[in-house]
Amino acid sequence: MGDLTKNLSRHEFACKCGCGMDQIDYELIVVIQDACDYFEKPVTINSGNRCIFHNKVVGGHPKSKHTKSKAADCVFKDVKPSLVAAYFQRTYPTKYGIGDYDSFTHIDVQPTKKRW
Numbered sequence: 001m002g003d004l005t006k007n008l009s010r011h012e013f014a015c016k017c018g019c020g021m022d023q024i025d026y027e028l029i030v031v032i033q034d035a036c037d038y039f040e041k042p043v044t045i046n047s048g049n050r051c052i053f054h055n056k057v058v059g060g061h062p063k064s065k066h067t068k069s070k071a072a073d074c075v076f077k078d079v080k081p082s083l084v085a086a087y088f089q090r091t092y093p094t095k096y097g098i099g100d101y102d103s104f105t106h107i108d109v110q111p112t113k114k115r116w
Helices: 026-039 052-057 081-091
Strands: 043-047 071-076 097-100 105-108
Touching (some): 026 081, 081 097, 081 105
Antiparallel strands (some): 097 105
């Protein structure tokens, strides 16, 4: 059980460097929880917030939505990342950044559509 939704907790979104950055955009929480409900699976947030320093250390884009509390890299238990990306693309065809990677799915709640 999470403290944000039934599947999500604030600590999952905290910057991994330990700086204490743990804000998270409400719209992002809704989108990820919706996917949890659709797949009926728990999710692991590999990367949520990134302070500017940590983003640079991990090689993130300087304008990454992770630094604005608007992005997450997620893994849904027993669901291929490509299926998660396809779900997000189908559900949000005209907005959001969706990245389909081998081991995770990136989702960010930007108003424009971006895919990779």
